[in-house]
Amino acid sequence: MHLFLWATTALLALCEAGQAAAASIPRTEHGKIAPKVLIISMFAPEADIWYTNMPHSGLGDLLAVNVSAPGLSMLYPHVHCLADHSVCQVTTGESEINAAASIMAVTLSTKFDLRKTYFLVAGIAGVNPKVSTLGGVALARYAVQVALQYEFDAREMPENFTSGYFSYGTLLPNEYPTTLYGTEVLEINEALRDIAYSFAAKANLTDNSGAAEYRARYHAAGAVYASGAEPPSVVKCDSATSDVYYSGALLSEEFENVTEVWTNGTGKYCMTAQEDNATLEVLLRMAIEGIVDFSRVIVMRTGSDFDRPPPGVSAYQHLVILQQNGFLIAIENIFQAGIEIVKGIVSQWDCTFKKGVKPNNYIGDVFGSLGGKPDFGPGSLTGGAGFKPDGKSGDLKKRESMVKGRAVVPPVGRQAAR
Ligand SMILES: *[C@@H]1O[C@H](CO)[C@@H](O)[C@H](O)[C@H]1NC(C)=O
Ligand SMILES: *[C@@H]1O[C@H](CO)[C@@H](O)[C@H](O)[C@H]1NC(C)=O
Ligand SMILES: *[C@@H]1O[C@H](CO)[C@@H](O)[C@H](O)[C@H]1NC(C)=O
Ligand SMILES: *[C@@H]1O[C@H](CO)[C@@H](O)[C@H](O)[C@H]1NC(C)=O
Ligand SMILES: *[C@@H]1O[C@H](CO)[C@@H](O)[C@H](O)[C@H]1NC(C)=O
Ligand SMILES: *[C@H]1O[C@H](CO)[C@@H](O)[C@H](O)[C@H]1NC(C)=O
Helix, strand or coil: CHHHHHHHHHHHHHHHHHHCCCCCCCECCCCCECCCEEEEECCHHHHHHHHHHHHHHCCCCCCCEEEECCCCCCCCCEEEECCCCCEEEEECCCHHHHHHHHHHHHHHCCCECCCCCEEEEEEEEEECCCCCCCCCEEECCEEECCCCCEECCHHHCCCCCCCCEECCCCCCCCCCCCCCCCCCEEECCHHHHHHHHHHHCCCCCCCCHHHHHHHHHHHHHHHHHHHHHCCCCEEECEEEECCCCCCCHHHHHHHHHHHHHHCCCCCCEEEEECCHHHHHHHHHHHHHCCCCCHHHEEEEEEEEEECCCCCCCCHHHHHHHCCCCCHHHHHHHHHHHHHHHHHHHHHCHHHHHCCCCCCCCCCECCCCCCCCCCCCCCCCCCCCCCCCHHHCCCCHHHHHHHCCCCCCCCCCCCCCCC
8 A cells, every 4th residue: 555655656746747848728629628627516515615725726716617508407507617627517416316417418518528537526425434434535436326226114014124125126135136227336447446545545634523522422332333433534435325315223234235235245335425326327328429438437425424323322313413513524525635636637637647547347337338247237238348329239128138038127027117
């Protein structure tokens, strides 16, 4: 780790020295805005922290250029950019539907060329005290749409169930779904995630005494919540997506289990939010069309509140009565960690990021939509080739018959879709 950091730093120095004279080329020859980084925020506080602090970072004013596009949120109707267009920012609105619609609007806008753009999803999240803490910063490899399941109210569930949630097409919780919608799991570029981690790890994270006090309550649980009781740091772990803002030990543990099952044992759930898989699904579809590069996506979440209570506190008290004091430091750490990632990409553009960071892991969804063999799920729908742009791979019916017998076809008598 130390060696790796040292090597990265040495490279960085070389790279920046060689780069000082390079002129910034903000627009392509077609007059479109071609940002090096597009920051994706979900609501006003996550956006404001960039507007307020960006001018002091040396990069410039993010409110210098405002660009509208049909389909953006009516609450956040502009993409904001630095004067040289090297960095832009959009606010999607909260939850899966708003995230998908807004990112679709930006990517399809004729005002932008996003083929080489890095997407930095940067938002606050609920945090798993087994892995991180209030104010902690997490960089993900997987986003898992954990609530994409059947659900019974727990008061009506069979006695042998550990949770009211169970995967589509299965008979018990925590089994691999046999009916897949395609957005269950999205895997992004791990090599890029690791570089982003090395940039973010340089940040001095903000903390406060109120958060430290709440965090200390997790000590009583011993080793299992040790990370929750520590001051904030930057960690590598995965992000859950759910429109339902769940809270409490049982649901959190259920979604922790689902993340592990659906990623075939490699995903480590640590942050929960309401948008990532929606954003990623849109970027994946646009990558099929060559409009964006799916290997240029970073998902960063900062812990604003614990997903489950400390010992001796009820789920209700924890969520709505007691002050956890994590919100402000989570917002501030979006900027503290995020600006290091943005500066890293912009300053090393010519020698590293323009050509891209080659992924060493599978990237994409459970269908194998971008080609290659998914390392989770039942296998590629496209025989590893990926889907062709412009609908050229044909429609779903044809694909289903091409993969006859695959788990993607709903099991007898069970249609998950309503
Ligand atoms: C861009 O919009 C923001 C409000 O969202 C405003 O404060 C700023 O002045 C606008 N910039 C320009 C150049 O109009
Ligand atoms: C779980 O309970 C249900 C309902 O009582 C029953 O039908 C099912 O066979 C049980 N499954 C297992 C694996 O025990
Ligand atoms: C973090 O704080 C240390 C000590 O004050 C300082 O030397 C360093 O430059 C800071 N790092 C960043 C990224 O601001
Ligand atoms: C999660 O998985 C563990 C280990 O398999 C199991 O003991 C626990 O009951 C599961 N929790 C839920 C809520 O499903
Ligand atoms: C993932 O796990 C499921 C269920 O156990 C299995 O059917 C599938 O083949 C596994 N996929 C990979 C890529 O290991
Ligand atoms: C959601 O996206 C995350 C990446 O942040 C990925 O790890 C996870 O597998 C995705 N989940 C689904 C259900 O798409």
